Amino acid sequence: MSAHLRLPARITACLFDLDGVLTRTAEVHAAAWKQTFDAFLRRRGAGELARPFDADRDYGEYVDGRPRVDGVRAFLDARGITLPEGTPEDAASAETVHGLARRKNELVRALIASDGVKAYEGSVRFLAAARDAGLACALVTSSENATAVVDAAGLAHMFAATVDSTVAHTLGLAGKPAPDVFLEAARRLGVEPADAAVFEDALAGVAAGRAGAFGLVVGVDRVGRGAELRATGADIVVDDLAELLSER
Numbered sequence: 510m511s512a513h514l515r516l517p518a519r520i521t522a523c524l525f526d527l528d529g530v531l532t533r534t535a536e537v538h539a540a541a542w543k544q545t546f547d548a549f550l551r552r553r554g555a556g557e558l559a560r561p562f563d564a565d566r567d568y569g570e571y572v573d574g575r576p577r578v579d580g581v582r583a584f585l586d587a588r589g590i591t592l593p594e595g596t597p598e599d600a601a602s603a604e605t606v607h608g609l610a611r612r613k614n615e616l617v618r619a620l621i622a623s624d625g626v627k628a629y630e631g632s633v634r635f636l637a638a639a640r641d642a643g644l645a646c647a648l649v650t651s652s653e654n655a656t657a658v659v660d661a662a663g664l665a666h667m668f669a670a671t672v673d674s675t676v677a678h679t680l681g682l683a684g685k686p687a688p689d690v691f692l693e694a695a696r697r698l699g700v701e702p703a704d705a706a707v708f709e710d711a712l713a714g715v716a717a718g719r720a721g722a723f724g725l726v727v728g729v730d731r732v733g734r735g736a737e738l739r740a741t742g743a744d745i746v747v748d749d750l751a752e753l754l755s756e757r
């Protein structure tokens with residue numbers, strides 16, 4: 510029995526975010542951000558100054574979906590903290606934007622190495638059905654660890670194009686919530702944005718899909734953020750991509 514895709518007829522391409530949409534790695538990122546920011550905040554003071562990073566609200570609002578250093582800046586800004594930028598060569602112990610970003614990345618890599626990566630079964634089925642139906646599929650992620658994550662999840666062969674943070678840096682593309690990375694993926698697939706569907710669990714990613722005028726923006730709600738995903742511009746919200754499949 511093949512699966513039928515419940516998508517508008519004009520959609521010929523699917524642009525997938527990675528962490529939280531295809532793989533169970535949003536929670537890995539959230540845990541690494543929390544460990545990094547909480548240690549940093551404790552070093553700076555007590556009381557309100559050291560209020561811990563909220564792995565649900567702060568993660569969703571400031572860091573989820575954005576390139577790593579953009580996430581550091583957005584969260585610090587929300588707490589009224591300014592740090593020197595530093596450089597990408599900074600040590601993980603440096604009290605700079607890049608130092609915090611490096612610390613967080615070391616934690617993410619350690620967690621991925623120790624725990625591995627699991628894909629969402631419904632997402633894997635949807636991806637396979639989309640490819641079987643002849644839709645072009647691309648991976649569009651703010652992560653620099655995307656190659657390692659899709660390899661570990663066994664999904665690397667599924668995509669006709671990949672636009673990750675490394676590609677974005679090379680091309681000088683703005684990160685999500687700007688639409689640039691999704692537009693580049695559509696260009697690489699040879700489709701118009703109006704003919705492509707964006708699949709995103711992050712508010713910044715949904716905003717990027719809306720800003721790019723894509724044909725469909727699907728919010729993927731893993732943590733009870735459906736109303737916010739809708740308010741940010743998702744056309745529809747699903748708990749799992751398998752909801753967009755019907756057997757025939």
Ligand SMILES: O=P(O)(O)OC[C@H]1O[C@@H](O)[C@H](O)[C@@H](O)[C@@H]1O
Binds near residue numbers: 650
């Ligand atoms: O630190 P990385 O692997 O380059 O990823 C950057 C960001 O990538 C996004 O996909 C995640 O939602 C964020 O949590 C993460 O911080």
